Amino acid sequence: MIYSVIVDLSASEVDRIFEYKGEGYTVGTRVLVDFANRRTEGFIVAAKETSDYDPAKIKDIIRPLEDFPAISKDLLELGEFMRKEYHLRWADVLRLFIPAEMRGSRVKALSKKQASLTSSDSLDVILNSLKPNATMQRDLVTFLYLNGATLTETLNNEFGNSALRALIDKGIVQTHEIVIRRTPYKDLKVAKTEKRDLLPAQQQAVNTVLGDRQGKYLLHGVTGSGKTEVYLTIIEQIVSEGKTCIMLVPEISLTPAMLSHLRERFGDKVALLHSGLSSGERYDEWLRLKNGEAQIAVGARSAVFAPLQNIGAIIIDEEHDQSYISDFNPRYNTAEVANFRSEQQGALLLLGSATPSLGSYYAARQGKLKLIEMPERINQKPLPNVEIVDMTLETRSGNKGIFSRLLKQQLAETIAKGNQAMLFLNRRGYSSFLMCTKCGYVAKCADCDVSLTVHRDDNMLKCHYCGKHYYMLDKCPNCHESSFRQGRIGTQQIVELLNSMFPDVKVLRMDADTTQTKESHGKILDSFAKGEAQILVGTQMIAKGHDFPKVTLVGILDGDQSLHHSDYLATERTFQLITQVAGRSGRNEDTGTVVLQTYTPTHYCLQLAAKQDYFSFYKREINLREASAFPPFSEIIRILYTGEKEKDCIDQLTEQYAELSNLKGKYSRDFYYMDKMRCPLKRAEKKYRFQILIKISCESVKEILPRIYSVCDGKKRSSVQISVERNPQNLS
Numbered sequence: 001m002i003y004s005v006i007v008d009l010s011a012s013e014v015d016r017i018f019e020y021k022g023e024g025y026t027v028g029t030r031v032l033v034d035f036a037n038r039r040t041e042g043f044i045v046a047a048k049e050t051s052d053y054d055p056a057k058i059k060d061i062i063r064p065l066e067d068f069p070a071i072s073k074d075l076l077e078l079g080e081f082m083r084k085e086y087h088l089r090w091a092d093v094l095r096l097f098i099p100a101e102m103r104g105s106r107v108k109a110l111s112k113k114q115a116s117l118t119s120s121d122s123l124d125v126i127l128n129s130l131k132p133n134a135t136m137q138r139d140l141v142t143f144l145y146l147n148g149a150t151l152t153e154t155l156n157n158e159f160g161n162s163a164l165r166a167l168i169d170k171g172i173v174q175t176h177e178i179v180i181r182r183t184p185y186k187d188l189k190v191a192k193t194e195k196r197d198l199l200p201a202q203q204q205a206v207n208t209v210l211g212d213r214q215g216k217y218l219l220h221g222v223t224g225s226g227k228t229e230v231y232l233t234i235i236e237q238i239v240s241e242g243k244t245c246i247m248l249v250p251e252i253s254l255t256p257a258m259l260s261h262l263r264e265r266f267g268d269k270v271a272l273l274h275s276g277l278s279s280g281e282r283y284d285e286w287l288r289l290k291n292g293e294a295q296i297a298v299g300a301r302s303a304v305f306a307p308l309q310n311i312g313a314i315i316i317d318e319e320h321d322q323s324y325i326s327d328f329n330p331r332y333n334t335a336e337v338a339n340f341r342s343e344q345q346g347a348l349l350l351l352g353s354a355t356p357s358l359g360s361y362y363a364a365r366q367g368k369l370k371l372i373e374m375p376e377r378i379n380q381k382p383l384p385n386v387e388i389v390d391m392t393l394e395t396r397s398g399n400k401g402i403f404s405r406l407l408k409q410q411l412a413e414t415i416a417k418g419n420q421a422m423l424f425l426n427r428r429g430y431s432s433f434l435m436c437t438k439c440g441y442v443a444k445c446a447d448c449d450v451s452l453t454v455h456r457d458d459n460m461l462k463c464h465y466c467g468k469h470y471y472m473l474d475k476c477p478n479c480h481e482s483s484f485r486q487g488r489i490g491t492q493q494i495v496e497l498l499n500s501m502f503p504d505v506k507v508l509r510m511d512a513d514t515t516q517t518k519e520s521h522g523k524i525l526d527s528f529a530k531g532e533a534q535i536l537v538g539t540q541m542i543a544k545g546h547d548f549p550k551v552t553l554v555g556i557l558d559g560d561q562s563l564h565h566s567d568y569l570a571t572e573r574t575f576q577l578i579t580q581v582a583g584r585s586g587r588n589e590d591t592g593t594v595v596l597q598t599y600t601p602t603h604y605c606l607q608l609a610a611k612q613d614y615f616s617f618y619k620r621e622i623n624l625r626e627a628s629a630f631p632p633f634s635e636i637i638r639i640l641y642t643g644e645k646e647k648d649c650i651d652q653l654t655e656q657y658a659e660l661s662n663l664k665g666k667y668s669r670d671f672y673y674m675d676k677m678r679c680p681l682k683r684a685e686k687k688y689r690f691q692i693l694i695k696i697s698c699e700s701v702k703e704i705l706p707r708i709y710s711v712c713d714g715k716k717r718s719s720v721q722i723s724v725e726r727n728p729q730n731l732s
């Protein structure tokens with residue numbers, strides 16, 4: 001047979017099919033081949049009887065890398081779709097479908113030896129064949145008789161190595177290899193909660209979704225409306241019918257609490273796919289899904305590629321979350337991939353959120369998704385009461401601090417009552433920049449066009465773009481004075497301020513700095529849930545999904561922060577963030593309060609977020625998008641040019657811009673806009689950044705996009721990297 005092989009090298013020059021000979025391979029198998037005189041791993045993507053090449057020149061496949069096809073036919077088909085849709089290289093796509101550690105054989109199944117008795121005689125008969133004084137051997141035999149097959153390491157620990165060896169020599173005991181699955185979070189305490197009946201709104205949502213098993217749904221349920229229970233009930237039903245499910249959550253929601261719910265409900269049927277696992281655990285969980293040992297894949301965006309067959313449901317929780325869009329190579333949109341897989345498998349697709357993305361809600365209003373609304377919190381618990389505080393008035397009345405008088409008073413009350421508070425500020429570190437008051441010098445990263453953030457815990461200046469650390473300045477390198485002004489307050493400084501305001505209150509902080517290790521994220525949340533601290537300060541990490549019954553106060557310290565970006569998505573993001581953060585308050589007995597501090601108190605986004613009025617916000621925002629032809633009424637294409645040589649970038653961009661202008665001339669009606677410019681972030685990680693922004697009509701994308709791709713493929717300078725992004729989430 002002739003096999004079409006994609007070599008596992010991520011380079012455009014080798015992004016095509018190479019033919020090899022062999023017999024008996026299944027398509028999807030990973031193989032070792034001789035490529036350019038080197039042994040290289042590859043994927044078989046097709047098989048055929050004959051080749052157009054001279055058969056004598058076609059090399060043999062050296063050997064398979066696993067004794068099973070790592071990639072199913074269905075996933076290969078998905079790969080084909082993604083390659084075209086996102087203009088990706090084969091190798092980059094195929095790598096998404098297997099655990100990274102499988103490549104280069106960096107991980108293997110873990111196997112161990114087990115021992116068992118060879119005969120099924122009664123215990124007396126076996127013991128009679130042993131000497132009366134061979135106590136260890138007799139105890140071991142008795143143990144095996146009572147407990148059945150046992151790991152040899154356990155037996156050796158218990159009875160010593162020689163007893164086991166002697167029994168094996170006598171033929172009384174035999175050993176065999178078994179595969180051990182490394183279970184992530186093995187020691188997780190599984191919450192025992194009594195099973196609750198669904199409330200009418202939840203039952204209705206479940207019925208609607210299960211009513212059409214191939215439907216596509218958008219579940220819009222306010223924070224605390226019980227969406228999780230809806231998802232779990234649907235999964236339970238689908239799995240009981242012998243099908244499999246994928247449930248996607250933002251990475252941040254994969255907390256021990258969430259896992260313990262899933263374990264409780266589904267036990268070993270769940271497999272977890274996420275970056276916090278060890279490579280062995282990740283590989284084993286993947287295998288359990290592939291072998292059908294587990295039927296439910298739970299994970300962040302990459303779990304959409306779970307190696308499942310016969311999928312009955314794909315669920316995307318918090319569907320508006322930005323983490324579902326991969327914005328580096330390989331770029332893809334998880335919801336689109338899920339959509340393809342659900343159609344391919346005849347599965348239902350369910351997107352859920354308290355603040356659906358405008359695009360999804362628009363699609364639902366257009367009838368492309370079936371809209372299910374859950375407008376009330378469980379047991380009619382009122383939504384929190386949101387107080388907007390005008391910070392300009394605070395300043396005018398002499399309060400120049402970051403805490404408004406109302407927030408201080410509310411904090412004191414919450415603490416006195418023994419309740420908990422969460423304070424949200426999307427800026428980590430101590431303060432956002434360091435500036436010389438004499439000459440105006442601002443400390444910047446040497447590699448990025450980014451001012452450095454002051455960090456107090458290790459007294460460093462850090463670049464939040466590339467992560468580089470610099471020593472703290474004691475003198476201005478420009479004028480040698482030592483008088484500095486610091487920029488806006490970050491989470492570290494908030495904690496410091498709280499400690500001096502409330503010396504007896506324990507404060508926790510959760511941001512990228514305090515969650516660098518695998519478990520730290522869960523530990524902080526756990527500790528807060530147990531009531532070990534009364535205040536939790538955090539960045540957007542604390543906005544999502546968490547359910548802390550004792551939280552009755554949420555403070556949003558800088559409600560404007562994301563509002564005034566030039567980006568067309570800024571208002572939508574701000575609305576989502578505020579609604580989500582506010583939704584953490586008052587989830588139990590006491591009604592919650594939210595204090596929203598802002599310098600633009602009358603902005604419709606903040607006003608409507610305060611009322612949690614999604615629909616009014618949607619109407620207002622969608623009208624604006626339509627009037628200005630922004631997505632979903634157009635597609636934005638960004639071509640990004642980056643490179644260390646500024647001139648090369650400019651030359652490359654200029655050439656391609658000319659070609660694109662020709663294209664624009666041909667399709668003038670469909671090109672709403674095109675321009676070239678420096679990126680707002682002019683330089684990052686030593687590379688200069690330039691972009692071409694294009695806005696085209698949705699109808700013309702299928703025709704125009706491939707032409708744009710082919711212009712970009714005609715790149716002439718190896719020092720310049722070009723990437724094309726569709727509807728980028730971030731225009732910096």
Ligand code: ADP
Pocket residue numbers: 196197198199202221222223224225226227228229378547
């Ligand atoms: P959402 O994900 O919509 O924000 P959750 O799923 O976290 O909401 O549910 C909110 C709260 O209501 C949780 O504490 C949950 O345990 C509780 N809850 C959910 N369903 C029920 C039910 N049927 N009966 C009683 N409590 C419920």
Ligand code: ZN
Pocket residue numbers: 445446447448450463464465466467468685
């Ligand atoms: Zn940097």
